[in-house]
Amino acid sequence: MSTQTSDDAVLGRVEQFIYREARLQDEHRYAEWEALWTDDAIYWVPANGDDIDPEQQMSIIYDNRSRIGVRVRQLLTGRRYTQEPRSRLRHLITNVEVVDHEVNAIRAACNVMVFESNLRGETIWAARTAYLLREANGALKMATKKVELVNNDKPLHTLSFLI
Amino acid sequence: MTPTTHDLAHLIDHDRVHGSLYADPAIFEAELQKIWYRTWVYVGHESEVPNAGDFVMKSIGPQPIIMTRSSAGAVLLLLNRCPHRGNQVCTVPKGNARTFSCPYHNWTFANDGRLTAFAFPSGYSGQDMSRLGLGRVPRVASYRGFVFGSFAPDGPSLAEHLGGAAETIDRLCDASPEGEVEITAGFLQHRVRANWKFVLENETDGYHPAFVHSSIFSVADSGIGALYGQKSTALTRDYGNGHTEVDLRPEFRRLGRPLAWFGTTPERMAEYAARMKGAHGEKKATEIMIDGTPHVMIFPNLFIAEIQIFVIQARAVDDTVQHVTALQLKGAADFNRRLRQQTMGSVGPAGLLLADDSEMYERTQRGVQMRDPEWLFIGRGRHRESVDENGYQVAHATDELPQRGIWRHYRALMEAA
Numbered sequence: 344m345s346t347q348t349s350d351d352a353v354l355g356r357v358e359q360f361i362y363r364e365a366r367l368q369d370e371h372r373y374a375e376w377e378a379l380w381t382d383d384a385i386y387w388v389p390a391n392g393d394d395i396d397p398e399q400q401m402s403i404i405y406d407n408r409s410r411i412g413v414r415v416r417q418l419l420t421g422r423r424y425t426q427e428p429r430s431r432l433r434h435l436i437t438n439v440e441v442v443d444h445e446v447n448a449i450r451a452a453c454n455v456m457v458f459e460s461n462l463r464g465e466t467i468w469a470a471r472t473a474y475l476l477r478e479a480n481g482a483l484k485m486a487t488k489k490v491e492l493v494n495n496d497k498p499l500h501t502l503s504f505l506i
Numbered sequence: 507m508t509p510t511t512h513d514l515a516h517l518i519d520h521d522r523v524h525g526s527l528y529a530d531p532a533i534f535e536a537e538l539q540k541i542w543y544r545t546w547v548y549v550g551h552e553s554e555v556p557n558a559g560d561f562v563m564k565s566i567g568p569q570p571i572i573m574t575r576s577s578a579g580a581v582l583l584l585l586n587r588c589p590h591r592g593n594q595v596c597t598v599p600k601g602n603a604r605t606f607s608c609p610y611h612n613w614t615f616a617n618d619g620r621l622t623a624f625a626f627p628s629g630y631s632g633q634d635m636s637r638l639g640l641g642r643v644p645r646v647a648s649y650r651g652f653v654f655g656s657f658a659p660d661g662p663s664l665a666e667h668l669g670g671a672a673e674t675i676d677r678l679c680d681a682s683p684e685g686e687v688e689i690t691a692g693f694l695q696h697r698v699r700a701n702w703k704f705v706l707e708n709e710t711d712g713y714h715p716a717f718v719h720s721s722i723f724s725v726a727d728s729g730i731g732a733l734y735g736q737k738s739t740a741l742t743r744d745y746g747n748g749h750t751e752v753d754l755r756p757e758f759r760r761l762g763r764p765l766a767w768f769g770t771t772p773e774r775m776a777e778y779a780a781r782m783k784g785a786h787g788e789k790k791a792t793e794i795m796i797d798g799t800p801h802v803m804i805f806p807n808l809f810i811a812e813i814q815i816f817v818i819q820a821r822a823v824d825d826t827v828q829h830v831t832a833l834q835l836k837g838a839a840d841f842n843r844r845l846r847q848q849t850m851g852s853v854g855p856a857g858l859l860l861a862d863d864s865e866m867y868e869r870t871q872r873g874v875q876m877r878d879p880e881w882l883f884i885g886r887g888r889h890r891e892s893v894d895e896n897g898y899q900v901a902h903a904t905d906e907l908p909q910r911g912i913w914r915h916y917r918a919l920m921e922a923a
Contacts (some may be wrong), residue, residue, distance in 0.1 A: 353796070388856065390692065390693075390695075391599070391692050392692050395615055395692065397844075398688065398843075399690075399691065400691055400692040401691050401692045401693065401694050401832065401846070401849070401850055401854070402850055403694060403854050403855055403856050404850075404856045405847075405850050406851075410851055413722075413725055413726050413851075413858065416725040417721045417722050417725050417726075417858060420720075420721040420724055420725060421721075422720050422724075423721045423862065423864050424718065424719035424721075424862045424866070425861040425862050425864070425865040456627075462865075462868070462872075463699055463868050464699075464868065479565075496599065497695065498695035498696065498697035498827040499695065499696065499697060499855045500696075500697050500698070500699075500855065501696070501698070501855050501856075501861045501864050501865065502855040502856045502861075503856060503861040503865075505856075
């Protein structure tokens, strides 16, 4: 197998993974989405720039694996009122790139636009999203997901769906 | 602009307020003149501009404000508008600068707002430069590092405005081994399509947590839920001047466990506990660690919420921004890490608590525009108000005493000449 073919295959797998993750988010399939994370996962949505130190500065989301679980369990209660009724959502994914590929670590990134419709109205969200994906039992899992919102330095409406 | 005086007797009653107070753009315009551009408004913290030349963008209502520390060391509040032709002078959120230069015609201002240079100065021969500086908020005062500004050249002092509520800020600072808090973790900005007073009133509403936050209470064992139950011994308190508190100390004293209020123990926060004992002595340090930090709403826009502060910014009748960050206690690194982690989980646009509060603000904003009933009822607990040892009115943790106090002060400000 040539290197080119191998790279194409990796890109194809990454794309399919990202599309599936987006669909699970759009359709509020919380438990299936949670199963995509590794045990040492970090889910990060920085504020006030893309390169802040999340250990020192406030982020919109900076969840370790435990807090991802809390976030999901809260959504599953049916009393997370900001998501009851749930937002109707569609993620649009473009510009998928494999940034770096090692034996068991794929760094990938893509551009994302999300159209949200809820009681407040319609909101458009846009971001560059970076993933660190790892192989586990023949499937890819997310070790880190960093969502760099284009307007993360400005006042933002409630962002209570899974971005 | 001369503010007109509003007679609000037909809109504010002792146990009810009219829905139009939240939705009428004319009321909002009057509030800007009577409240936001008049009374003391919290702007920022001295620790955000520690060095000469430091500046950070802040606000008073819809007005952007540059908080600077001048070369002489004074904290000043400048308006971000070139006195030449009105251009914005500062377009970055923070930094350090000896001067601000307007990019339009290159007028240059010192970091205290004085005009120091014209470009092509021969065109301004004989001009008095002292009249062409950046606008300044005329009164600036701080209390324990918290900087407030008032657009009114005269009026009550900051100490008079804070009144008894100043003691809550003392209580907060006492929780630091060095007696100071710092604001260094950066702000989240959470925007709601709702009137600012819904946010203000909710901060000391002890009735809603059991319901609005039941989802997070049921999946994360924080212990907060019990503080706001029917059997809680916690109190609501009205300090006057619109300042209100939910005093949780009776519950924490009943538990009697240091740092239980923060869901941790002195053993797990060993460095902090040791420094507190060094600073205050064993007995006092233990008392402080049992009592916890305050939950107080300083009218109109500073909410100290135990582990974080919210700065409420009214931008339009239905557009409010909650600026929120973790409190950091000087000299308490282990403690501060936990403050940041807990704050990040609970507040901001994706916060496990605040996203649900904000949902209520927006639904309420839509609700009050419906025709019937026209009023909001805030009479809960009127029959069980009492007076504490300092002469302040108190009631049960879930009572609407704070909301009645807020509206009493609001009416006094709006009806003032």
